[in-house]
Amino acid sequence: MAIAIEFSHIRKSYGDTVIIPDLNLQIEKGEFVTIVGSSGCGKTTALKMINGLYEPTSGDIFVNGENIKNIDMIRLRRSIGYAIQGSVLFPNMTVEENISYVPSLWNKNDKEKTKKAVDKWMEVIGLDSSMKDRYPSELSGGQQQRVGIARALAASPDILLMDEPFGAVDAITREQLQNELKSLHKKTGITILFVTHDIEEALKLGTKVLVLDKGEIEQYDKPSEIVQNPATDFVKKLVEKQRRACNLPDERLRECEYCGAYMLS
Ligand SMILES: Nc1ncnc2c1ncn2[C@@H]1O[C@H](COP(=O)(O)OP(=O)(O)OP(=O)(O)O)[C@@H](O)[C@H]1O
Ligand SMILES: [Mg+2]
Structure with missing residues (x-):
């Protein structure tokens, strides 16, 4: 692989x-x-070292087999999508201009191609096309986050770094965004690194979960392994918290989507 x-x-x-x-x-x-x-x-620090926003004190990072020390920073950042919590949109640009920022650099002489890319990503991420001409200040927080994700995706990255991208949205929007991202991952097969504080979200979305403590790996495994065979006390506590978050007594744990799927399977 x-x-x-x-x-x-x-x-x-x-x-x-x-x-x-x-x-x-x-x-x-x-x-x-x-x-x-x-x-x-050290979650954000680890992500930011991948796209060169932070420099490691020592050691090497390879992206697609290439040491990033040997990759031109602009090329590196354009090939890696980066979406972070809160609005990082250009406030003086419309939704369309925000999303087309990177593709328009590539398709300088082909405006039609850029337009199509914007339409495609707005649809994928569930943004109505009528929002194209609005400015970020005219959007809700959740809509701004979608634009941020569409912008990261429009650069056609094969790696997408997401740092708590769904932090500021309500539970329903969050679930929609989770489902959209999950199906997008299935469709495109891109590599995604997604930081979250929510173990439930981590278990639901990840094909692998990376548990870090003090900059060290506690466990890197499939969600089912994390829950069934936690490698350390730290992971055990994390999972236990999730197990208990549903507040169901032991005999009813099967009724919880996560406890049922992960603890008792
Ligand atoms: N420029 C800096 N100078 C000094 N210390 C820093 C700097 N940037 C980050 N740190 C420290 O490095 C540690 C790791 O920060 P980082 O942002 O990676 O944490 P995190 O895991 O993303 O946390 P959170 O979940 O709160 O976002 C923190 O203790 C932080 O205070
Ligand atoms: Mg962070």
Whole structure:
């Protein structure tokens, strides 16, 4: 299986404070990796090192087999989609201009091609085309997040980094976005790294779940393994919390979508 991203002896420190001591990980192409761990454990730092926004203190990162030290930063960032929590849209550009920002750089002489790309991604992510001419300030938070995701996808990346992208939306919109992203992943087969604070979301979306604590890997496994065979006490506690989040007594755990599927299967 081809490797999309590899961390090899990655260390990241700020002054004397070590955030990530020695990260070694290979992520296969087409995997949907959800990343969970306590606040401050280094999730955002790990993502930002992949697209060169942060530089590791030492070690190497490979993207599609190429050491990113040897890749031109602009080329690297254009090939990796990046969607983060909250609005990171250009406020003075319309929805259409925001989404077409990267494709229009490539299709300078083919405006029609860019237009088609915008239509396609707006549809995929569930945005009505009537919103094209609106400015970010004229959209709801959830709509802004969709535009942010459409913009990341419009660059046709084969790797998509998402840092708590559904943080600021209500439960129903969040579920819609989760389902859209999941089916998009199935359709396109892109590699996704998705940071979340929500273990339920991590288990639902991930083909693999990466549990980090203090910059170290606690477990990197399929959701069912994470739940059935937690590798450490940290993972056990995380899963236990999820198991108990439904508040059902033991004899009724089967009625919970997650406890039932993962704890008792
Ligand atoms: N520029 C910086 N200088 C010093 N320390 C930093 C800097 N950026 C991040 N840190 C520290 O590095 C650690 C990891 O930060 P990071 O943003 O990766 O955490 P995280 O896992 O994404 O947390 P959260 O879940 O809260 O988003 C934190 O303790 C943070 O305070
Ligand atoms: Mg973070």
